[in-house]
Structures are given as structure tokens and as C-alpha cells.
Amino acid sequence: MxxxxxxxxxxxxxxxxxxxxxxxxxxxxxxxxxxxxxxxxxxxxxxxxxxxxxxxxxxxxxxxxxxxxxxxxxxxxxxxxxxxxxxxxxxxxxxxxxxDMLESVSSYLSTSDVVSAKKGMKGKKVLLMGLDSSGKTSILLSFLGNKNLMAYMNQNLKATNGKKHMSEILSDMNLETKIQPDSIYFEYGGQVVFREEFKKDPISVIRGFDKIIYVIDVQNDKRYAESISYLSEIIGSLDQFSQTFEMDIFLHKFDPNIDKEGKFSQQTINEKIIGPIKQLMPVGFKNTIYRSTIYTVFRKSLMMQTYQA
Ligand SMILES: Nc1nc2c(ncn2[C@@H]2O[C@H](COP(=O)(O)OP(=O)(O)OP(=O)(O)O)[C@@H](O)[C@H]2O)c(=O)[nH]1
Ligand SMILES: [Mg+2]
Structure with a gap:
């Protein structure tokens, strides 16, 4: 910068x-x-x-x-x-x-948002849910804080097979990492087969968790309705949960180069995602919406000049 x-x-x-x-x-x-x-x-x-x-x-x-x-x-x-x-x-x-510079600051802020969202989860057991390919595994990997590992893994991402603990996700990818995965994070794979299983028995999926992070791929506007409908099923199944149960919603893939003036302007996002979500939320249910991305803008900084006259 x-x-x-x-x-x-x-x-x-x-x-x-x-x-x-x-x-x-x-x-x-x-x-x-x-x-x-x-x-x-x-x-x-x-x-x-x-x-x-x-x-x-x-x-x-x-x-x-x-x-x-x-x-x-x-x-x-x-x-x-x-x-x-x-x-x-x-x-x-x-x-x-x-x-570009302002985008860079926004990117910094949205990354910090994720970091602060993570901080708020201390001592809680957290389940990531959302449609297939919404970016749940990528978010979990980014929580490990190792960008090299993430860059490598992004090439090797596979759909998550049912409910998986973060360490299982890592071993499924045949990857050993020196970073100790946080014990509190789990992902529930978003492919149709798992969403159907959830519908049949939501309690067995959600039992034992204190918080859900629901991930929406903001770049895939064709799937907003499908994603909001899944969210609505999840919320419907929460009736019997305690008042302290929380939900964070990540409007994910909000990359620095996303078209913030047109297709993904604040107004459009409000109309198409935030408005419908607000309508779903029962009174008194704690939920927070974040923008998130695993990408930051291209960066260049001087390392050394090797030019010899
Ligand atoms: N542009 C962009 N792509 C992303 C971002 N996060 C993840 N992706 C891509 O989205 C695709 C799906 O990511 P996953 O993390 O596997 O998605 P998932 O939600 O775990 O999918 P399932 O396990 O099938 O439910 C991958 O190709 C990622 O590289 C992001 O912030 N921006
Ligand atoms: Mg996954």
C-alpha cells in the first residue's frame, strides 16, 4: 500500500x-x-x-x-x-x-471482522452451515491463520462429507499441520444429501452447539433464495434452543474487487439478502451479519533492487 x-x-x-x-x-x-x-x-x-x-x-x-x-x-x-x-x-x-487504496482498507476491515467474529466465540462450540460451495471449509482454514496452507488447500478443497470437526477436515485432505486446530469448530457439509438429512433430523445435527455461523456465497445471486430457504429451515428447527444460542451470518466471498457499485451494492444486498433474513429472525434471537472474504487485494512491496550498472 x-x-x-x-x-x-x-x-x-x-x-x-x-x-x-x-x-x-x-x-x-x-x-x-x-x-x-x-x-x-x-x-x-x-x-x-x-x-x-x-x-x-x-x-x-x-x-x-x-x-x-x-x-x-x-x-x-x-x-x-x-x-x-x-x-x-x-x-x-x-x-x-x-x-484501490480504499478497497485495501475495506479488505483489512472485513478481515478484521472475521477475526473479531472469531474472538466472540471463545468457549463456544460453533457449527458452520450453508449451501455447498459457500466457502465454509475455506473460512475454517482461514481461522487457522496460515495463508500458505490456505493457498495450497484451496486447490485441493473437497466437498465436506456430513458433520466434520476441523481436525477431521484437515486429515481428510491428507494434510498435517503444526497449527493445532481450534477444538470448537465444526462444519456441516452443504451438499443436497446432507441438507436433506438435516431436514429429517435437525436436532441431531445441531445438538450440543452454542452457535451457528451461516455462510452465504454473496457472489452467487442465483442461489440467494435457496440459501435463505435453508437458513429458514435451520431457524425453524431452533425453537427448542436456549435464549443464549447465537447465529452469525457471513456474507462471504465479498472479495476486494467485488462490484460494490452495481450488482453487489449495499442497496442490492439489503434488498436481496439482509431484508429477507431480518424477516426470518424470531424476536430476541441474537444474530449478527458480517461481510467476509478469504482474499485480499494484490500487494506489492519493495524487497531489493538487483540492478547493477
Ligand atoms: N472468490 C472467493 N472464493 C472463495 C472464497 N472462499 C471460498 N471460496 C471458494 O469457494 C469454493 C468452495 O469453497 P469450500 O470452502 O469448499 O465450500 P464449502 O462451503 O465448504 O462447501 P461444502 O463442503 O460442499 O459444503 C472454493 O473453490 C473456494 O476456493 C472467497 O472469499 N472468495
Ligand atoms: Mg466444506
């Missing part, structure tokens, strides 16, 4: 080594320039193309004076430029790489 920030200002100007003081200044400047609610809202409003001040005001809901003031600050920091057409000024993002 450092190179990205650096490039925003210093593109092709100065070699990395010779600009230490200036880099620090530039780095801080970019961070300061974006660290404000109004300026962030303005940047986001300019995602889809150039806008006038009054267009921006309408989108952000901020007053004229606040918008003008913060636009000035953004253009002083070189994040935003403008062109004049008659009496109108059209503002635009100077270099769209700024959005």
Missing part, C-alpha cells in the same frame, strides 16, 4: 530511496486528506465520474459551504482536479488508484 500512496503524488518522479523525508510527508498528507467524513463522501460521490459542486451536494447531503471547503482541501492535496465549462466547474478524481 505504501507504493500506492507514494505513486499518488510522486509517480515517476523520484527513486524510493532518496525521498525518505518527503515520502513521510506525502504519506501522511494522503492519509490526512482522506480522513474526514465529508471528504470521504465527496471522493465516493466522484467514483462514477465528474460532477459539479451542486451534484456533489445532492449526493452527499452536505451544505454548499462545507462541500466547497472540503473540495478545496481535496484539490490542494491533489486527490481531486477540476475542469471549467463555461461558469461550471466539473470535479473529478485525479488518479483512480485512490479507490
Amino acid at each position: 505504501f507504493e500506492l500512496l507514494l505513486n499518488i503524488y510522486k509517480k515517476e518522479k523520484l527513486p524510493v530511496e532518496s525521498t525518505k523525508m518527503e515520502n513521510k510527508f506525502t504519506y501522511m498528507n494522503v492519509l490526512k486528506a482522506i480522513a474526514d467524513d465529508t471528504r470521504m463522501a465527496i471522493l465516493q460521490s466522484l467514483r462514477s465520474g465528474p460532477l459539479t459542486v451542486s451534484d456533489i451536494e445532492k449526493i452527499t447531503g452536505k451544505s454548499h459551504s462545507t462541500t466547497s471547503q472540503q473540495l478545496k482541501s481535496l484539490s490542494n492535496s491533489n486527490l481531486v482536479t477540476y475542469r471549467k465549462e463555461g461558469t461550471q466547474k466539473f470535479y473529478k478524481i485525479r488518479d483512480r488508484q485512490i479507490f
Whole structure:
């Protein structure tokens, strides 16, 4: 991310080594320039193309004076430029790489979400459920915290065969890991045959667990209805469980490059997933919805220069 920030200002100007003081200044400047609610809202409003001040005001809901003031600050920091057409000024993002950086922060936050979700499970016995291929095994592997192992395993993922403890999943893949799998995690495979078994006898699947993580593949919109219907069966079977039973819902495969403006915008996700889920949830049933992904954006950082003159 450092190179990205650096490039925003210093593109092709100065070699990395010779600009230490200036880099620090530039780095801080970019961070300061974006660290404000109004300026962030303005940047986001300019995602889809150039806008006038009054267009921006309408989108952000901020007053004229606040918008003008913060636009000035953004253009002083070189994040935003403008062109004049008659009496109108059209503002635009100077270099769209700024959005890569914001995606990177989102990715960091969504990964932290998963980490914090995991923390909330201390001492609880947790079952991952969801349709086949929604990403349950991948999430469990990511809980192990070993990215190399995950990268390898992702090539070798097999459908999970019924209810499996995390260590069984690892041994099914013929993989020994020095990392001790957390004893609390289990997965219930999502293939039709297992979902049918669950329908017949839900209690034997869920008995003994304190929490379910229900995983929805957010990228597969054709299966939203199927996934929500399975979720509804699970919730229906929870009637006899204690008040302390909890559910986390992971809107998974929310990768950094996902189309957050179009198909997977907050509004669409609200309409198609969150709204229907809210309707299913019985009063007083503790549940939290997270975005999650096992992927982060491509990263580049300088290791060494081997060029010899
Ligand atoms: N794009 C993307 N793909 C993912 C992500 N997580 C998992 N996958 C892919 O989704 C596919 C299915 O993943 P699994 O973890 O095996 O799914 P599962 O829910 O365990 O499936 P069953 O065991 O059959 O119920 C694999 O090809 C993974 O690489 C993610 O965050 N983003
Ligand atoms: Mg699995």
C-alpha cells in the first residue's frame, strides 16, 4: 500500500530511496486528506465520474459551504482536479488508484471482522452451515491463520462429507499441520444429501452447539433464495434452543474487487439478502451479519533492487 500512496503524488518522479523525508510527508498528507467524513463522501460521490459542486451536494447531503471547503482541501492535496465549462466547474478524481487504496482498507476491515467474529466465540462450540460451495471449509482454514496452507488447500478443497470437526477436515485432505486446530469448530457439509438429512433430523445435527455461523456465497445471486430457504429451515428447527444460542451470518466471498457499485451494492444486498433474513429472525434471537472474504487485494512491496550498472 505504501507504493500506492507514494505513486499518488510522486509517480515517476523520484527513486524510493532518496525521498525518505518527503515520502513521510506525502504519506501522511494522503492519509490526512482522506480522513474526514465529508471528504470521504465527496471522493465516493466522484467514483462514477465528474460532477459539479451542486451534484456533489445532492449526493452527499452536505451544505454548499462545507462541500466547497472540503473540495478545496481535496484539490490542494491533489486527490481531486477540476475542469471549467463555461461558469461550471466539473470535479473529478485525479488518479483512480485512490479507490484501490480504499478497497485495501475495506479488505483489512472485513478481515478484521472475521477475526473479531472469531474472538466472540471463545468457549463456544460453533457449527458452520450453508449451501455447498459457500466457502465454509475455506473460512475454517482461514481461522487457522496460515495463508500458505490456505493457498495450497484451496486447490485441493473437497466437498465436506456430513458433520466434520476441523481436525477431521484437515486429515481428510491428507494434510498435517503444526497449527493445532481450534477444538470448537465444526462444519456441516452443504451438499443436497446432507441438507436433506438435516431436514429429517435437525436436532441431531445441531445438538450440543452454542452457535451457528451461516455462510452465504454473496457472489452467487442465483442461489440467494435457496440459501435463505435453508437458513429458514435451520431457524425453524431452533425453537427448542436456549435464549443464549447465537447465529452469525457471513456474507462471504465479498472479495476486494467485488462490484460494490452495481450488482453487489449495499442497496442490492439489503434488498436481496439482509431484508429477507431480518424477516426470518424470531424476536430476541441474537444474530449478527458480517461481510467476509478469504482474499485480499494484490500487494506489492519493495524487497531489493538487483540492478547493477
Ligand atoms: N472468490 C472467493 N472464493 C472463495 C472464497 N472462499 C471460498 N471460496 C471458494 O469457494 C469454493 C468452495 O469453497 P469450500 O470452502 O469448499 O465450500 P464449502 O462451503 O465448504 O462447501 P461444502 O463442503 O460442499 O459444503 C472454493 O473453490 C473456494 O476456493 C472467497 O472469499 N472468495
Ligand atoms: Mg466444506
